[in-house]
Amino acid sequence: MIMKKQQRADISAPNGVPGRHDLRQACRAAGLKVTHQREIIFSEIVNTTDHPSAEMLFERVREKIPSVSRDTVYRTLSMLEDAGFVSRLTLRGATRFDGDVSAHHHFFCTQCGAVYDFDWREFDSLALPETAKACGDVASSRVVLEGICRCCAESEDNGAGNA
Amino acid sequence: MIMKKQQRADISAPNGVPGRHDLRQACRAAGLKVTHQREIIFSEIVNTTDHPSAEMLFERVREKIPSVSRDTVYRTLSMLEDAGFVSRLTLRGATRFDGDVSAHHHFFCTQCGAVYDFDWREFDSLALPETAKACGDVASSRVVLEGICRCCAESEDNGAGNA
DNA sequence: ATTCGTGCAAATCATTTGCATCGTG
DNA sequence: CACGATGCAAATGATTTGCACGAAT
Numbered sequence A, B: 001m002i003m004k005k006q007q008r009a010d011i012s013a014p015n016g017v018p019g020r021h022d023l024r025q026a027c028r029a030a031g032l033k034v035t036h037q038r039e040i041i042f043s044e045i046v047n048t049t050d051h052p053s054a055e056m057l058f059e060r061v062r063e064k065i066p067s068v069s070r071d072t073v074y075r076t077l078s079m080l081e082d083a084g085f086v087s088r089l090t091l092r093g094a095t096r097f098d099g100d101v102s103a104h105h106h107f108f109c110t111q112c113g114a115v116y117d118f119d120w121r122e123f124d125s126l127a128l129p130e131t132a133k134a135c136g137d138v139a140s141s142r143v144v145l146e147g148i149c150r151c152c153a154e155s156e157d158n159g160a161g162n163a
Numbered sequence C: 001a002t003t004c005g006t007g008c009a010a011a012t013c014a015t016t017t018g019c020a021t022c023g024t025g
Numbered sequence D: 001c002a003c004g005a006t007g008c009a010a011a012t013g014a015t016t017t018g019c020a021c022g023a024a025t
Helices: A020-029 A036-046 A054-064 A070-082 A150-157 B020-029 B036-046 B054-064 B070-082 B150-157
Strands: A087-091 A094-098 A105-109 A115-118 A136-149 B087-091 B094-098 B105-109 B115-118 B136-149
Touching: A020 A036, A036 A054, A036 A070, A054 A070, A054 A094, A070 A087, A087 A105, A087 B087, A094 A115, A105 B136, A136 A150, A136 B105, A136 B150, A150 B136, B020 B036, B036 B054, B036 B070, B054 B070, B054 B094, B070 B087, B087 B105, B094 B115, B136 B150
Parallel strands: A105 A136, B105 B136
Antiparallel strands: A087 A094, A105 A115, A136 B136, B087 B094, B105 B115
């Protein structure tokens, strides 16, 4: 009821960030057309680490292609997600996109809404407890941290801050 | 910008589930009125472990108080959250409520949308990695598991299932 | 009696969808 | 050329808000 098909098209970027070429070839393989807007939207997500919302991406893409419509951004994001090129995350109700689809975890700043990625090998190699296995077949395991990010903490130090 | 004040009224239920009495006394302490709808809504969340959505709660409360309005449910949920009596979680974009505010983790079934609680002491006592500390001041640390729950897996075993 | 909470209806916000047109393969 | 993609506008779904009345302290 709330699910999404998750059959990632095989990206040949073993080391990290998939580039524009990967988009082209993967779209072709999937029978999807490579349009200007798709390329821009994709590069916009991949070339940032700030986990933008659909609206933020719409604004950014609009600077490059003033005529894009919001729908195209939404539609493209969904197609990129289905293709396994980007991932969607919802923290505290806010939907954000992440161009990094590799396994990693998130820190969410409850003050400014910023999202930061972080790795945690020790966690990744930890065995799940019985209590968790009892729930069902686990496909993914992620950690979500919440707190006040460095930026916010620092701006509070300097006087009243932006609280 | 996306935050919520989080000053939990002090609940005197050291061992677990806060009962109706706690609601009464805590509301009073906070200068809030104890209405019939609030009591019903609260007991509805506390006496279930299925992490209902606002809409589901609305339906359930409606069986007891046919005249409740959806808004009252929404408003009450927000007030209960602000008071620290229930917690709100968003998994894959769906907002759910949890009457258990103690520290625990969640398993989300990507097939049926069910949410299960589980404890993980080993994780709780693990020290955060430097990569995480670098992000900021961590206030909460939760694990989110996604996969296929037991129920779904079993119903698939028996023929076509409900996929 | 006061003041807060409720129900109602309308407003808002994010996201989705139908459709005619446009661009890519 | 043909079919998928785009832009537009309208639809939808979830949640919020303004307001007058009703209930709790």
